[in-house]
Amino acid sequence: MKFADKMKLYRRQKEWTQQDVAERLLISRKTISSWENGRSYPDIFMLVQISDLYHVSLDDLLREDHEMINNYKEEHTMNKRVDKIFVLCYFLNIIGAVVIVLKPILPFLSNYLPKPLFTIISFIIVSSLIILVSYADWSKIKNKPGFWITWLIITLLEVRLTFPINVPINDNGIGYICGALTGNILVALCLTCTVWLYPQFKKRKG
Missing domain, CATH: 1.10.260.40 (lambda repressor-like DNA-binding domains)
Incomplete structure (x- = not known):
């Protein structure tokens, strides 16, 4: 039956x-x-x-019900695959966080590494962050307001410490400011996820 x-x-x-x-x-x-x-x-x-x-x-x-059993087997396999992707993206997110912390010396490093490589690294970090956020189980984050408040605080700190000043008010200047603001928001999200998603990373890694 x-x-x-x-x-x-x-x-x-x-x-x-x-x-x-x-x-x-x-x-x-x-x-x-x-x-x-x-x-x-x-x-x-x-x-x-x-x-x-x-x-x-x-x-x-x-x-x-063999069909049902096969469905659970496929679901289990899919969950394992998702866990591996989550763990990989979390590691990449940590690398992104480290790069952020060390960014004062990045101009020194950029003298030895070509810009296309930095562009590729930035793309990988942003992509892994998007995947990490999409694969996170938000129902397991009990203090959701705390997550958003943390993100807001870090964003404000990033803007205060790194936002460009004396930018000319023209099309190029506005574009530069928008790009810098977007970067600040992504940086803050990267750091926030590194902290708040650690319990899920630890569980999925095990």
Whole structure:
């Protein structure tokens, strides 16, 4: 018997409606309907809750439904791949943070490294930051206002310490100021993510 049929059977044995089950699991009725029609599967966490709700073992829920088992295997493989990408991007983000801290000596280094190389490094750092932010589990950051406040404070400090002065007010000057401001915002985000996403990095690395 497939998982969808088992969900219908267990619910009817309890004489519950889909809405009753949804309220007990704190999810929408549409989600229950999707499970019972075989359009989707619950995640592992929800599967445990279903097991507790109907007082059946996980083995009973999973047994015989090979499609569902394969779905969980694919999901597990995908999660592992995402974790590896997250860890790699976090390391690249640390490199970016180190470059930021050492940026006072970058003019010295630029005499020995060609500008195209610095451009490539900057592109890699920005790309890894975007991926890191998109792959982060924001639901696990309990103090979300603290994250944004940290980002704001570091941004203001960056602007105060590094923002260009005496820039002429013309098209080139305005473009330069916009570019510098964008850089300050990205720098602040890079440093903020290095601190706030460390717990996720530590867990995914393990």
